[in-house]
Amino acid sequence: MRRPSLQTLIALLLTVAWSLGLGIAHLRGDIPFIDGAEATLTNLRNTLGGHSQPPDLVTIVAIDDETSRVAGRYPLPRATLARIVDAIAAQGPKAIALDVLLVDPGDEAGDAALEQSLKRTKVVLAAASIFPESRQRVVDNSNEPLARVPSALQFLEPQQRFADAASYGIVNLQTDKAGTPRFVPMLFRSGERIEPSFSLRVVSAASGEQTTVLSDHIKIGDRSIHTDAGYLMPLSFYGPRGTIRTISASAALSGQLPEAAIRDHVVVIGATVTGGGDVFPTPFDPVLPGVEVIATSITHLIAGDGLVRDRNVRFIDLYFAVGLPIAVVSLLSWRRSTIGLITVLGVVLLWFAVNVSTFKHGIWLSAALPIAATVPPALLFGAIQLWLDRRRATRFAEQSQLLQRIQAPGLAEHLARDPGLLAEPVHQEAAVVFIDINGFTGLSESIGPTAVRELLNGFYNLVDEEVTASGGAITSFMGDGAMILFGLPHPKPADPANAAHCCIRLAHRMRDWLSALPQGITSRIGFKIGAHFGTIVASRLGGGDRQQITATGDTVNVASRLMEVAAGHHAEAAISADLLLAAGRDSTPFKEGHLNGPIETSLRGRAGSLTIWLWRGRP
Known part of the structure; x- marks a missing residue:
């Protein structure tokens, strides 16, 4: 792989x-x-x-600032609370949910009045749970569904006289770290006791149907309530405070309750008084009253829209x-x-x-x-x-x-951009320059491999610098010589002039380089240059794993043979008339030395003659 x-x-x-x-x-x-x-x-x-x-299923009767003012104090006297319950009951609600904790005894007259009011109508009271941690969490690996039910230390239940007069449910909510109510637990446990939530008890009382707890959900009559692990019902808020219809409890005390808002509705009585403390942050309201949260959960249970x-x-x-x-x-x-x-x-x-x-x-x-x-x-x-x-x-x-x-300097960049460069042979015009060191073979036998390597490195660096500066490409180093092309990958009008310029620069550099070598070496070696211009065949040669970009054809052979002509005439460079004509005889590089010609000469291995010019640099 x-x-x-x-x-x-x-x-x-x-x-x-x-x-x-x-x-x-x-x-x-x-x-x-x-x-x-x-x-x-x-x-x-x-x-x-x-x-x-x-x-339109639930109405909130709020114990607000106006109700507190009318009653003269907050918390409301139990007698006043009884009058509110009686006024609501007279309008025919499906059920009354009293979201007020009645855990402490009040004055006897007021408690007796409230007890009688609770007995006369269908009321569900609020109880609360005390948990060992501030945030209720249930994570249990047991397969027993009830093992996931929130487990309280104890229940805070209504006074016994009120609990006997009405049913009750646990009013606690489950909040996230920010305090926003996210779930309403449908069931709570304390020890071996299991108690329903306040909302579940209210809906069961309003519908008159029994609640059935199954392994993975709860049913009220024939309706299933989708719950999360631990029988938690998610909350989805309708909007900010007052989205669920809210009526001041002072209207009940003054006999001005709107019948249409009460009859056949579930009525939730709860506190919204300023400073009451029973508020929660929600996405729509940072201080949503707790009674509206409870009303929201009751609406979800009845309408099934949670x-x-x-x-x-x-x-x-x-x-x-x-x-x-x-x-x-x-x-x-x-x-x-x-x-x-x-x-x-x-x-x-x-x-x-x-x-x-x-x-x-x-x-x-x-x-x-x-x-x-x-x-x-x-x-x-x-x-x-x-x-x-x-x-x-x-x-x-x-x-x-x-x-x-x-690889040939100047060609590697083109190969990186175009991997298919010269994959097929191309016929084109190009200038070809050869340079070689005279007497190198005999010298290498006497100076040893280390000195030979250093000598060749100096020669290669010199050629590389001058060819790169002239815009050419070294297609190969051949021992003590090099083959240089002007016209790859694409021919340019300036190629002949650049090739001629390169010949003169190479001659000057080679002369200076040789003069800097030890006398024993300088006296034994020299250099020769041959240059020609014409048609070449540019291509890749070699197998799939190793290929070399090079040029072949008569133009390449002529340029190589011209080095022999230069050496035979004791000149530094032999340049074909074709290259000289294309570059321009009067071009600046040739003015830096002696240019002799034209000369008709024959080349080894080639029929006919060729017109050339010989060039020597000034001492």
């Missing part, structure tokens, strides 16, 4: 392990480090969904938590480019749109879980790929530098 595929496979396996671990933990209950993010994202989705009109977050939804969360990171990591490994990043962004936006849409339609899919499952693997994989890419880039840069040294 190729290395990139193996890296991707390992990344995907680690991604699956990470996301599957989070998903399984999510099935068992909320994950603490994800809770805060999920709360923030839930508020965001609530805000995106906007306000909604609640069903959020659905049960075990099936958590399994969907698991699928997204595994599928989204796999998709993102796969796309990142597929194409790490603008298109790949746009595709990743598209997948993430599609998931976000699905998540928001399902939330708007009442299904609470986790947003934080897929993000937590996706971000670490994606960032880690992206960072590793970036590191590997930088390593590859460094290696490619080193290889490019090596290629510049070994």
